[in-house]
Each structure stands twice: as C-alpha cells, then as structure tokens.
Amino acid sequence: MKKILVTIPVKECHMERINELVSGCAVNFVPAGQATEEQVAEASVIIGNVPAKMIKASENLELLQLESAGADAYLPAGVLAEKTVLCNATGAYNRTVTEHAVALTLMLMKKLYLYRDLQREGKWTDLGAAMSPVGATVLVVGLGEIGLQYAQRMKEMGAYVIGVKRREGSCPEGIDELVRTEEIDRVLPRADVVFSILPNTKQTVHFYTGERFRLMKDSALFINCGRGNAVESSVLLKALQDGQIAAAAVDVTETEPLPADSPLWRQPNLVITPHVAGGYHIPHTLECIVDIACENLRRWREGEEFCNVVDPETGYRK
Amino acid sequence: MKKILVTIPVKECHMERINELVSGCAVNFVPAGQATEEQVAEASVIIGNVPAKMIKASENLELLQLESAGADAYLPAGVLAEKTVLCNATGAYNRTVTEHAVALTLMLMKKLYLYRDLQREGKWTDLGAAMSPVGATVLVVGLGEIGLQYAQRMKEMGAYVIGVKRREGSCPEGIDELVRTEEIDRVLPRADVVFSILPNTKQTVHFYTGERFRLMKDSALFINCGRGNAVESSVLLKALQDGQIAAAAVDVTETEPLPADSPLWRQPNLVITPHVAGGYHIPHTLECIVDIACENLRRWREGEEFCNVVDPETGYRK
Numbered sequence: 001m002k003k004i005l006v007t008i009p010v011k012e013c014h015m016e017r018i019n020e021l022v023s024g025c026a027v028n029f030v031p032a033g034q035a036t037e038e039q040v041a042e043a044s045v046i047i048g049n050v051p052a053k054m055i056k057a058s059e060n061l062e063l064l065q066l067e068s069a070g071a072d073a074y075l076p077a078g079v080l081a082e083k084t085v086l087c088n089a090t091g092a093y094n095r096t097v098t099e100h101a102v103a104l105t106l107m108l109m110k111k112l113y114l115y116r117d118l119q120r121e122g123k124w125t126d127l128g129a130a131m132s133p134v135g136a137t138v139l140v141v142g143l144g145e146i147g148l149q150y151a152q153r154m155k156e157m158g159a160y161v162i163g164v165k166r167r168e169g170s171c172p173e174g175i176d177e178l179v180r181t182e183e184i185d186r187v188l189p190r191a192d193v194v195f196s197i198l199p200n201t202k203q204t205v206h207f208y209t210g211e212r213f214r215l216m217k218d219s220a221l222f223i224n225c226g227r228g229n230a231v232e233s234s235v236l237l238k239a240l241q242d243g244q245i246a247a248a249a250v251d252v253t254e255t256e257p258l259p260a261d262s263p264l265w266r267q268p269n270l271v272i273t274p275h276v277a278g279g280y281h282i283p284h285t286l287e288c289i290v291d292i293a294c295e296n297l298r299r300w301r302e303g304e305e306f307c308n309v310v311d312p313e314t315g316y317r318k
Numbered sequence: 319m320k321k322i323l324v325t326i327p328v329k330e331c332h333m334e335r336i337n338e339l340v341s342g343c344a345v346n347f348v349p350a351g352q353a354t355e356e357q358v359a360e361a362s363v364i365i366g367n368v369p370a371k372m373i374k375a376s377e378n379l380e381l382l383q384l385e386s387a388g389a390d391a392y393l394p395a396g397v398l399a400e401k402t403v404l405c406n407a408t409g410a411y412n413r414t415v416t417e418h419a420v421a422l423t424l425m426l427m428k429k430l431y432l433y434r435d436l437q438r439e440g441k442w443t444d445l446g447a448a449m450s451p452v453g454a455t456v457l458v459v460g461l462g463e464i465g466l467q468y469a470q471r472m473k474e475m476g477a478y479v480i481g482v483k484r485r486e487g488s489c490p491e492g493i494d495e496l497v498r499t500e501e502i503d504r505v506l507p508r509a510d511v512v513f514s515i516l517p518n519t520k521q522t523v524h525f526y527t528g529e530r531f532r533l534m535k536d537s538a539l540f541i542n543c544g545r546g547n548a549v550e551s552s553v554l555l556k557a558l559q560d561g562q563i564a565a566a567a568v569d570v571t572e573t574e575p576l577p578a579d580s581p582l583w584r585q586p587n588l589v590i591t592p593h594v595a596g597g598y599h600i601p602h603t604l605e606c607i608v609d610i611a612c613e614n615l616r617r618w619r620e621g622e623e624f625c626n627v628v629d630p631e632t633g634y635r636k
Contacts (some may be wrong), residue, residue: 157417
C-alpha cells in the first residue's frame, strides 16, 4: 500500500477529500515539523514543505507537492531523486499578496503610517498632501498573476499602469503600457509608485540598484512584496535617507527575520511587515493549496502529467 | 461694480477662469483668514468659508458659496440675510474621502497599524489571521455619494455590501442589499465591516450606542469618516476595550482636535487620523470646488437657480 504524507494544516473536510481521492493508499496527516524520518522515507507523495534535508533523495518519492511558490531549498542536487516530480503552489497566494500589496500602497499614499506614529504621541497634526491613485503612474515590476491582479486593482482605482516583463509579449489586458525588464530605466522616472513582485532568480538579485532609485521621482513610493534580495538593505536605506524616493513599504527583506539591530526598523519613511503578505493569513490560501494538491493527487492516481511543475532552471512554475 | 470675494486657495488658472466668468465685477482673491470686515461687507458673492461672525447678515451678500459640505456655522438666525443663498461643496470631497476610507479599511483588515507598532520595537512577529475583502460583509451606513463610491470600491475587491439608507427607495446599483436606518439593528450582527459616513443631523448624533456595538461581531471593524458625534468617545472606547469589536479607525472624533489627554489616543486597536480624509489633500478636490463655484457664478450672472443649495432643515444639499 502506497503511503502519502500530508503536512499542510488541513481541516476535517480536506482530510475527507484527500482520503476519498486516494482511497487505496495510507494517508498520514501530520502537523508541519512533526513528520518523522521514517514517514518521509516511506512516502510516495508528500504534500507540504518538509525540510529538504529529511528527504535524502528518497527513491519512494514520486511527487513532492510544496505549499509554497518558492522551491529553492529543493533544487540542489541530492535533495530529490531523479524520479521525483517537484510541484509548487504558485497561484495559491495571489489573493492574499495582492490585497496586502494594495493595502500597503494606500497606507503610503495616505500617509497612514505617519499618522499612526503621531497617534502614539497624541498629536492631532495635518501632514498635508496625500497621493490619489487616480492618475498615478504605477509601475508593476513582475507581471505574474499577482502583478496582474495588483495592476487590475490599481487600475480600478484610477491608476495608469506600466507593466515590466522579462519576456517579450503582447500587452496583457488591464496594463496600459508594457516594457521589457531591460528597458525599465526608461520608465522609472515616470513612476509615482513602483511595485516589485519579482521572483528570486539570478537576474533579480539586487535588481534595484542605487542608480535605479536615483532615477525615480523624489515623490515616488516603492513597495516590495516579491523577494527581499531584489534590493540590498543598505541601498534601500540610502534611497530613503537621502530622499531619492518619498517612502517605501516592504514585506520582504534581504535577511529574514530582519535583525533587531537593523537600521531599517527605525527609518521613519519605511514600513516593514514581517513576510506576512502570503502564508495562511486568509482562509482562501489553504483552499487553493488543497485544490492544487488534490488535482495533482488525482493526476498521480491516473498517471497524468502534473500541474504546477517547477522548472529547475528558474525555480518557478514552468 | 459688484464685488466678489474669493478665499479658497485658487491657482493662477482658476483666477483667470473666475475673472473671465464675471468680467464686469471686481474680484478680490484673499487667502483664507485674511479677508477684512470691509471686504466681507461689500461682497455680493463670497466663495469660501469666511468666519460666520464676520458676515453679520450683510444685505449685499447674494450668494455664499462654501468650500465645505457642512454648513452648520451659517445656519443660525442672524448669520445670513434672508436674501442670501447658501451653497455648499458637496461632491467635491467624494474622491478623497472614499480613498481615505478604503485605505483605513485595508489597514485594519491587514493589521498594518499593529505591524507599524511592532516595527517601532524592531519586532519581526507574525500576527496571524488577516481579513480579506473577498466575501466580507460590509455595511455602508449613509448612502450619499461617498457611501456609494466606497461601496463600489469594496465590491470590486469582492465584498458583499449592505447599504443603510434613511429614505425608502430602490436599491442602488452596486449595493447587494438595502435596509432602512431604523432596521440597522437587524443587520449589524452580520457585518464584518461597518463603515459610517453619516452626516451630522439630529437623528445621527450618538447613533452608534453601546447597544449597537454589542450587536456587532467581536471580529467586526468599525470605520468612521462621517461626523465625530455619531459616536460618543466613551462608547467607542468601551466597545474597543471590552472587545465588542476587533478594531476601529476614525478620521473624526466627538471633540476636534481630540484632546491630548484623551484615552482614545492610546487605545491599541483604534486608529486615529486627524480629520484629513477631506480637506485639500489631493489636487482634485480644489478642482471640484472651483467647478462648483464657477457654475454658481455663471448662474448668478445669468439669474438662474443655484446648484448645491443648502437645505436649512438638514444643513445639507437639498
């Protein structure tokens, strides 16, 4: 009897659904972090991000269905056997990350973080001009599903959206203007908002250089909900301290957790949230992950090709 | 030669536009607060909220075009002569207030105010569940133009919107369900978000009683961008302290400015902004006010009926 190990935080209804799908198998539901070496070694399918070092290229493992979009930890040689298909959960986090990113954008536009600071001092002080999304030029850097959904939200609120995309292609619906990544320097000076949702690839490490921040308007807002290493902490700090941009909000930092002694914490025009845009913060995310996992379980049972297969070259969905 | 006094913060292009409209008159452009008794007494038209006590029921004054929606200060007997028509700027603040209200709503939903507090302590701490607008039941109390625009924004983000309206009528587009104000207690227990954009009338003073907060979910979010006297400070404080609701954000308070020693400032699950949703925080607002003023100047010149005339019964646009 084949064994399936599930470490995602499923509910009763999800367990029933999974058991029904693979009724001939033994399904082990184990809380994250509590799976044993034996359970991992025996599993034909694992659903959830078990620690990479526990897998030891197990020859039993046919499918590893991650609960994350990032798959970096599972790509190095020796982690997975050649036969193991690695699938991620790209798509599951679209809604939660988009909502968090829009919330951060409006918080910066309306100076709500500064009013929160004033509140702590009991100060009723008008901080003057706010930014309206109407007519604002919003640069969306990274046109995956989250980038496109964020673009749609900002457009509904009246923004003009310039999309920045790695590959050449036609302009997606809802994007007013499309440029390729290598042309970004040409459009940075026009942006009122720069939203970064770049994945973690060789090309995106330290993508936002000091030079690129200098190209931005001094009134520009920078929001990063992609990967922290897209911008070096020292470069971001300098851009904010020198007023090269007006303010920034980041859900990701170069080192996570951000060390308590990092000067970023105390930079007044920087908003930091601790990598919470994704995760299981809204119930919808878990539903999506269970949907992806169940679809792949069904395909595994039927011997069909999997969905959400990770491209070992990019580390992201093919 | 008739005299026109303008105290709103016009730009060069607005001055030209006004001068052209009433080319036979003498137009005085004076910064707010700097108009003299004589200038006020001689004016046939005033554009801007000159202090009510300066007007002294001047018989010269044919039109007082306010730059605000509220007209309370000008309604008492003896402020305006009988012949003076009082017009407000209702409509001009729709965009700015709606945007601010949406920003506050998302800030509460995603706990961004608490993350800001944690940031000050250098703490990288996940605060768990956030609220998604998708599927959230949003109660919009006060279905004027701002209420309707806020409803539309929240609906675009996936919310189910219940509108609460004083007068009977058909359900406006974009509202999923309509109830009359006296029926509100029936729907309060269903709301994930209660957004108040009630005007200041006899019926709305202290509208949100302790009993009404107790009817709300303990997970509910309360947002007030209408008038501060819709809820007593002590009632709001108790609702937040006792966990009758999860959090609140208010741009208006019963007393403004909120006294520095008010315990509201230090209530952790309350966000306060200092009546900045309206005002001249985005350039669009001034454009709208100038549009309304110019339309009424034209009507004054042509002897037509004015727009945006204040109803002395309600204090709001007829």
